[in-house]
Amino acid sequence: MTEKILILDFGSQYTQLIARRVRELNVYCEIHPFNKIPPVDSSVKGLILSGSPCSVREANAPDVDLTPFKGKMPVLGVCYGAQLMAHKAGNDVLPSKIREYGRAKLVSIHNTDKLMKEITPDSQVWMSHGDTISGLDDKFEILASTESVKVAAYKVKGEQTYGIQFHPEVTHSLEGKVILRNFVVHICGCSQDWTPDIFIDSTVAELKATLGNDKVVLGLSGGVDSSVAAVLIDKAIGDRLTCIFVDNGLLRKNEFDEVLASYKDMGLNVIGVDAKEQFYSALKGLSDPEQKRKAIGRVFIEVFDQEAHKISDVKWLGQGTIYPDIIESVSVKGPSATIKSHHNVGGLPEKMKMKVVEPLKTLFKDEVRIVGKSLGIDDTILGRHPFPGPGLAIRILGDITAEKVSILQEVDHLFISGLKRVGEYDKVWQAGAILLPVKSVGVMGDERTYENVVSLRAVTSTDGMTADWAHLPYEFLADISSEIINKVKGVNRVVYDISSKPPATIEWE
Structure with a gap:
């Protein structure tokens, strides 16, 4: 005990x-x-x-x-x-x-x-x-x-x-x-023996006892939490775990293929599903952030449910829920009046009539990374910045189109690649770009332009609950702004968000 x-x-x-x-x-x-x-x-x-x-x-x-x-x-x-x-x-x-x-x-x-x-x-x-x-x-x-x-x-x-x-x-x-x-x-006389290895051993033993010979299906996102949860469950039940990674068309550039390749090296049983068009169709004409989240959540459940039912006799749904999620759902004042919908959690257990297994529900985010390191998970996954469940849909303010997603993917790719190139990526808790519903006048060559504005966002934090804007070098910001405007057709202005949380949030929607 x-x-x-x-x-x-x-x-x-x-x-x-x-x-x-x-x-x-x-x-x-x-x-x-x-x-x-x-x-x-x-x-x-x-x-x-x-x-x-x-x-x-x-x-x-x-x-x-x-x-x-x-x-x-x-x-x-x-x-x-x-x-x-x-x-x-x-x-x-x-x-x-x-x-x-x-x-x-x-x-x-x-x-x-x-x-x-x-x-x-x-x-x-x-x-x-x-x-x-x-x-x-x-x-x-x-x-x-x-x-x-x-x-x-x-x-x-x-x-x-x-x-x-x-x-x-x-x-x-x-x-x-x-x-x-x-x-x-x-x-209190506590013995200070609660270590990552002890957590892994006790959690795997508990998973074996709880799951027995049952099958588990888990939705992978490519992020830290779902990856560590998958490896823990895999250690307990092996190939009775099936992971599903859905391409909702709102991932980062090349992310679907890159993440699938990284999971192959980990020995996980992963099914990749290209569902871009279904998500784009459901999002057509929607601008309200909560409506976008709900549409993404609904389609995700439909796609995930369809794929999961191709596997016979699955009784458990694995999720990468972490401790702050649990705490906030039973807070002193109860759940907040408006809880953001998350496509990889809400409604799945009810829809699929499955029991839920959450091996990380007692861990904070930094503890998940430490456990992942003890499990031997590659740093490219453990060091990944958090990424919102609804993906780029909440980083495109306003309605979603394939063209807007393509523009933002290119901007985001240049920004993240630039951070890695100059050694700033690992100093930052989370970074990304936001496509604003604003167009501005610019000059390229001898012509005036009227194109999109993007905001770059980078924050430092330990757990995302509070955050400060990252004080990136001016030289880097100047270079990345120039690179984005020169290389991404449709963008002629780049701004940098210097708001802290609170009062602002990390994401714009």
């Missing part, structure tokens, strides 16, 4: 970051909404309460019964979590006289306590709170303060229950990893 840390989510933007930091310690953890706590067994070694945009003083503030945990296992409250435990114990949590947001320095550090072990004087931490724990009764012990916050860290006497007012999970808390290590390893 894998030992784990439970993280209760009260709605903080940083909750996934707490989980990522714990995983970096080779300790398995799970995030659950504060109001959907799973059964607790001996595998749970400790509990972390996340922050929250709420105040404990609000009438309907998130609350949780800590009776199954407090005093029975180590508990760490972060920001709101710390305030909640102090408040429930009868201490005052009041509006801060000065809202503390940003960098602060710890003083009066109680280094003899395990949580604060090895934390240096004036250690920088990151604060983000509008309330302050104004004081604690004699059942509590203050472990650290800042110049403006007396209770920056505390412990409940006689228990392994801790609260910290700052966020150790963000990089601005320079010794935050030390505090999390102190809690997870030295206080």
